[in-house]
Amino acid sequence: MDKISREPFLWGVATSAFQLEGSPYADWTSWDSILDEKPNVTNHYALYREDLHLLKELGVNAYRFSVEWSRIQPRENIWDDEAVAHYQEVIDILIENNIEPMVTLHHFTHPLWFIKKYPWHEDASIEKFLTFSEKIVSRLKGVRYWITFNEPYVLILAGYFEGCTPPGLRNVPLGMKALKNILTCHGKVYDIIHSKVPDSMAKPMVSVAHNMAALAPWNRWNPLDKLLSKIAKHFYNHSLLDAFITGTLSVKFPFKKAVEIPVPIKGKLDFFGVNYYTRIHMRFNPFKKMGVELRHRDIDGYGLTDMGWEVHPRGLERVLRYASKLKVPLIITENGIATRDSQRKINFMKKHIDVVERCKSKGMDIRGYFYWSLIDNYEWLQGLDARFGLYKVDFDTLKRKPTNAAAYYSYLIKSRNFS
Numbered sequence: 001m002d003k004i005s006r007e008p009f010l011w012g013v014a015t016s017a018f019q020l021e022g023s024p025y026a027d028w029t030s031w032d033s034i035l036d037e038k039p040n041v042t043n044h045y046a047l048y049r050e051d052l053h054l055l056k057e058l059g060v061n062a063y064r065f066s067v068e069w070s071r072i073q074p075r076e077n078i079w080d081d082e083a084v085a086h087y088q089e090v091i092d093i094l095i096e097n098n099i100e101p102m103v104t105l106h107h108f109t110h111p112l113w114f115i116k117k118y119p120w121h122e123d124a125s126i127e128k129f130l131t132f133s134e135k136i137v138s139r140l141k142g143v144r145y146w147i148t149f150n151e152p153y154v155l156i157l158a159g160y161f162e163g164c165t166p167p168g169l170r171n172v173p174l175g176m177k178a179l180k181n182i183l184t185c186h187g188k189v190y191d192i193i194h195s196k197v198p199d200s201m202a203k204p205m206v207s208v209a210h211n212m213a214a215l216a217p218w219n220r221w222n223p224l225d226k227l228l229s230k231i232a233k234h235f236y237n238h239s240l241l242d243a244f245i246t247g248t249l250s251v252k253f254p255f256k257k258a259v260e261i262p263v264p265i266k267g268k269l270d271f272f273g274v275n276y277y278t279r280i281h282m283r284f285n286p287f288k289k290m291g292v293e294l295r296h297r298d299i300d301g302y303g304l305t306d307m308g309w310e311v312h313p314r315g316l317e318r319v320l321r322y323a324s325k326l327k328v329p330l331i332i333t334e335n336g337i338a339t340r341d342s343q344r345k346i347n348f349m350k351k352h353i354d355v356v357e358r359c360k361s362k363g364m365d366i367r368g369y370f371y372w373s374l375i376d377n378y379e380w381l382q383g384l385d386a387r388f389g390l391y392k393v394d395f396d397t398l399k400r401k402p403t404n405a406a407a408y409y410s411y412l413i414k415s416r417n418f419s
């Protein structure tokens with residue numbers, strides 16, 4: 001048995017800085033008007049000690065969170081050392097409590113100056129992100145698990161294909177250029193992390209967190225729907241995996257010529273982070289962008305979530321199987337449900353963790369599971385009503401209260417022997 005496989009299974013929860021804390025300097029702050037009323041969202045930036053205590057209460061041994069770039073570098077030439085010290089304190093508290101920190105460098109938000117002057121399709125974006133990453137990687141002590149980018153494909157689809165998030169463009173070629181630059185950053189940050197790790201620390205574990213979905217044709221009998229879901233499956237789930245294997249991003253869009261983009265990320269992974277939530281059905285519709293229409297359907301009978309998403313635990317096995325081709329350990333870096341009904345949250349969690357157990361017993365190398373999320377928070381473009389938290393937040397008083405799902409997660413952690 002190698003050293004890593006004797007390490008305990010990581011039972012964690014995942015959060016992102018902006019969704020808990022907001023930030024006066026982030027591009028999203030002016031993007032979504034709901035944040036005008038609640039710029040500090042849950043006020044976690046001030047209440048972090050109390051929130052980190054909840055991790056102890058839950059009994060998790062790992063915590064995934066992000067550092068908010070716009071707090072650390074509010075202006076292009078201004079670095080806020082206090083913000084860095086703040087995140088170091090979070091790490092110190094985790095380590096004192098035997099909780100493994102997993103730090104995400106980029107979780108959707110940017111400093112406003114960056115997105116205005118150096119959006120990802122500009123090559124100058126690379127150097128800016130590398131300067132930030134280098135600073136963080138050399139300053140933060142005690143971090144072994146790093147996520148460079150959360151869901152790079154979602155970032156590009158929303159920011160460059162749909163245009164519904166910053167930088168708000170609808171331009172596929174620019175989106176592909178942006179994706180290339182982001183993946184280039186991943187490759188370089190991977191090297192930076194590996195070059196800076198002190199000898200006293202275990203080998204760093206670096207990945208992206210890739211949003212993967214079960215994708216199916218709307219009508220099984222319709223060859224166009226089938227073709228679309230096949231193309232989507234390749235693009236959304238597989239093309240990134242293949243790029244980590246080959247160093248080439250090979251992409252085919254409906255009714256377009258295939259493109260091959262070299263990306264310097266071959267083998268630049270120590271584990272692979274999978275974010276899994278749902279299944280999506282796809283239909284060919286000539287009146288929609290790229291001829292694609294998406295829908296969630298309640299096929300398994302679990303009901304749709306408050307996000308309107310299908311609950312489809314079996315899909316988790318499917319995407320873990322896809323990711324297994326990378327031949328690195330897998331960690332479920334996000335999985336969760338938006339609902340006010342604790343019993344549904346419990347059922348969701350149980351069903352998905354059952355799948356993890358089954359996949360492990362079939363020999364898949366799964367090393368961790370992170371529930372999204374610790375406390376209710378701001379959901380991108382949705383506001384404060386998507387209740388993903390194990391702890392409920394009253395957004396008037398900012399009081400946190402455990403849901404029954406919190407106790408259930410603690411029970412699952414103790415009762416499943418995954419090590």
Ligand code: FCB
Nearest residue numbers: 016150151211372379380
């Ligand atoms: C994921 C995001 C995360 C959160 C969940 C619900 O796609 O990574 O920030 O919003 O969805």
